[in-house]
Amino acid sequence: MVKPKEWNWSVVTDNIWNEPSEDVYYYLNRWQKKGYKCFLDLGCGLGRHSILFAENGFDTYSLDLSEFAINTLNKKAKELGLSIKTTVGDINNLPYKDDTFDCLLAYHVISHTDSKGIKIIISEMNRVLKRNGEFFVTLCSKSSPSFYKNDNLKIDENTIIKTEEPEVNVPHFYVDLNDIRIIFDGFELIRIRHIEDFFNNTSSWHYFIHGRKK
Numbered sequence: 001m002v003k004p005k006e007w008n009w010s011v012v013t014d015n016i017w018n019e020p021s022e023d024v025y026y027y028l029n030r031w032q033k034k035g036y037k038c039f040l041d042l043g044c045g046l047g048r049h050s051i052l053f054a055e056n057g058f059d060t061y062s063l064d065l066s067e068f069a070i071n072t073l074n075k076k077a078k079e080l081g082l083s084i085k086t087t088v089g090d091i092n093n094l095p096y097k098d099d100t101f102d103c104l105l106a107y108h109v110i111s112h113t114d115s116k117g118i119k120i121i122i123s124e125m126n127r128v129l130k131r132n133g134e135f136f137v138t139l140c141s142k143s144s145p146s147f148y149k150n151d152n153l154k155i156d157e158n159t160i161i162k163t164e165e166p167e168v169n170v171p172h173f174y175v176d177l178n179d180i181r182i183i184f185d186g187f188e189l190i191r192i193r194h195i196e197d198f199f200n201n202t203s204s205w206h207y208f209i210h211g212r213k214k
Contacts, residue, residue, distance in 0.1 A: 001116040002155060004090055006066035008166040009046060016199075017045060020052045021107060023208060027136045028056055036102035040128065042091055043109025047073030047084070053105075054082040061085045061101070063094070092117060094124045101129050106137040108206070111173045114159040118173050122183055129213040134190075140174045141194060141205035147174045180207060188212040 031039070037059050041050040044062035046069055054060040054077070062084055064070050070086050077084045089095050091110065110121050125135060146152065152160040159173050175183070180192060191210040196203055 001092075001120070002114040002159070002161075002171045004065055004092060004112065004117075005170045006064070007045070007069070007170065008168065009066050009069045009072070011166050012046075018048055020048050023136070024049050024052065024105065024107065027103070027105065027134075027210075028052060031058075031103045031134065032056065034102075034134075036134075038100060038102045038130075040096070040101045040104045042094075042104055042106040042125070043112070044073060044086075045069050045109075047076055049105055049107060050084050050086075051076060051080065051082065054084050055080070061087070061096070063087045063089045063091070065090060092120045092124065094128050096128045098127050099130045102133050104129055104133065104135040104137075106135070108138050110137055111140040112170055113173050114171050115156045115173065117171075118158075118183055126186065126213060131213055133213050135187075135209075135211055135213075137209050137211075139180065139207045139209065140172050141207050142174045142176050143194070143196070143205040144174065145203055146172070175207060177207075180209060184209070184211060186214065188214055 039053045039058040039060050041062045044050045044064045047062060050060050050062040050073060062073060067088050070088050074086055087095055104125060113121060147160060151163050154160050159171055162170050162172055189211045193208040195208060196205050
């Protein structure tokens with residue numbers, strides 16, 4: 001399995017990473033209506049979604065491999081008077097007890113592994129979610145031009161290593177629909193969307209996956 005590598009958040013200047021994704025507002029509303037309380041922001045980055053959920057009454061836990069990102073989130077939470085339980089940690093080995101969380105978000109994060117690592121990450125998600133707990137995750141799509149870019153090192157049939165900041169040496173695991181069905185076997189898949197975004201005029205495809213632990 002490839003060694004995990006954090007984003008270099010110290011060079012990130014785009015404000016997009018400080019604003020919650022529009023998709024996440026739907027899940028905030030859905031999970032509030034379902035009475036969920038204990039929320040995990042897996043690979044929280046600078047904390048844009050952690051802050052959103054904490055502000056709306058969720059018991060919020062946030063984990064990221066980057067100490068810089070966690071320190072930034074801690075500072076924001078203190079300024080806003082929010083209680084967020086943060087951890088610098090690895091998504092391959094979550095520091096939480098079994099059946100802890102009602103809901104889990106992993107936005108543009110669990111792709112940062114290889115074909116062996118993704119199985120471990122999905123297993124850890126399954127372990128820490130309560131029965132009938134829900135998740136919303138994104139995965140890189142094989143439709144993305146970056147999957148075929150010659151500058152990137154391909155290390156297995158689904159995985160490349162990127163060469164540009166802020167993702168130098170960060171692995172990226174790519175999927176198609178069949179891959180999703182295989183790696184999430186054992187979960188109930190509620191909704192799958194395949195979306196193309198343009199960031200700095202560059203095409204990027206992702207799968208947006210909503211599921212439930214059986």
